[in-house]
Amino acid sequence: DIQLTQSPSFLSASVGDRVTITCRASQDISFYLAWYQQKLGKAPKLLIYSASTLQSGVPSRFSGSGSGTEFSLTISSLQPEDFATYFCQQLNNYPLTFGGGTKLEIK
Amino acid sequence: EVQLVESGGGLVQPGGSLRLSCGASGFIFKTYWMSWVRQAPGKGLEWVANIKQDGSEKYYVDSVKGRFTISRDNAQDSLYLQMNSLRAEDTAMYFCARNGISRQWPNSDWGRGTLVTVSS
Numbered sequence: 001d002i003q004l005t006q007s008p009s010f011l012s013a014s015v016g017d018r019v020t021i022t023c024r025a026s027q028d029i030s031f032y033l034a035w036y037q038q039k040l041g042k043a044p045k046l047l048i049y050s051a052s053t054l055q056s057g058v059p060s061r062f063s064g065s066g067s068g069t070e071f072s073l074t075i076s077s078l079q080p081e082d083f084a085t086y087f088c089q090q091l092n093n094y095p096l097t098f099g100g101g102t103k104l105e106i107k
Numbered sequence: 108e109v110q111l112v113e114s115g116g117g118l119v120q121p122g123g124s125l126r127l128s129c130g131a132s133g134f135i136f137k138t139y140w141m142s143w144v145r146q147a148p149g150k151g152l153e154w155v156a157n158i159k160q161d162g163s164e165k166y167y168v169d170s171v172k173g174r175f176t177i178s179r180d181n182a183q184d185s186l187y188l189q190m191n192s193l194r195a196e197d198t199a200m201y202f203c204a205r206n207g208i209s210r211q212w213p214n215s216d217w218g219r220g221t222l223v224t225v226s227s
Contacts, residue, residue: 001169034213036152043202043217044144044152055215087152091211094166096154 002026002090006099012107017078021102023071023088032092035064035073038101039084047086048073080106109133109216111203116221123193127221129186129203134216137161137181140206142214143188145199145223155201156188157210164210170196193225 003026013019023033031051036044046055048064051071061076075082083106088099115127127143143155156177157166165177176189186203200222204214 032211036214038152043219044214045217046213046215049213049215089152089154089213091213094157095168096157096166098152098154101151 001095002029002093002097004088004090004097004099006086006088006102009100009102011102011104013078013104014107015078015080019075019078019104021073021086021088021104023066023073023099025069025071025090028068029090029092031067032090033064033066033071034089034091035062036087036089037082037084038087044087078104109205111205111216111218113201113203113218113221116201116223118224118226119193120227121194121225123225124189124191125193125223127188127190127201127203127223129218131184131186131203131205134205136179136184138208140208140210140212141177141179141186142204142206143177143186144202144204144214144217145197146202146220147196147199150199153199157206158186159210160208166210190223193223195225197223198225199223 005024033051035048038044052064086102110132112130158177174192178187200220202220203218205216206212
């Protein structure tokens with residue numbers, strides 16, 4: 001199975017900050033990686049797919065990059081509504097797997 | 108507007124069974140891969156199963172193989188998850204999610220989830 005390691009697990013930041021979350025895959029997954037945002041008590045929301053394609057309706061302050069085994073999600077200027085937990089997911093091989101999550105908290 | 112509404116969750120004893128349902132609307136159901144994803148209380152996301160548009164391909168996480176069965180009824184725009192031999196570790200919120208036209212498409216739309224609790 002492909003393991004996805006997200007870092008950091010917790011991130012404390014302020015409104016207006018630029019933050020980056022990384023996701024490392026245990027083997028090459030090409031560009032088959034997605035990023036989701038989940039707020040407490042809600043379903044996940046797709047932000048990025050194919051490593052760098054912004055899902056329709058998602059603000060442009062979110063961006064993704066990477067291929068192979070190293071990926072990142074960047075939020076260019078944090079807004080109050082961005083404080084949530086973020087997960088990566090690989091879709092290259094079954095079983096599909098998620099990263100452990102990064103909880104983004106207000107400093 | 109895409110809508111996915113799960114139902115069928117509840118409290119069940121270890122070894123018991125439940126059948127989850129997901130009603131879909133707002134899109135042409137029969138043209139999309141569909142998924143079940145679960146989340147144990149306070150934990151991360153775990154993909155459970157996928158099913159192809161016509162039901163000819165199904166994939167499962169190892170921990171549910173032989174116990175869970177994903178299925179769909181395209182005439183009723185519905186997705187199902189039959190869960191047998193339930194264990195305490197199956198306790199989770201179960202989400203129905205829409206993929207894309209190919210199996211490598213992510214989950215673009217999600218339901219609110221239905222809670223399954225396995226306990227004596």
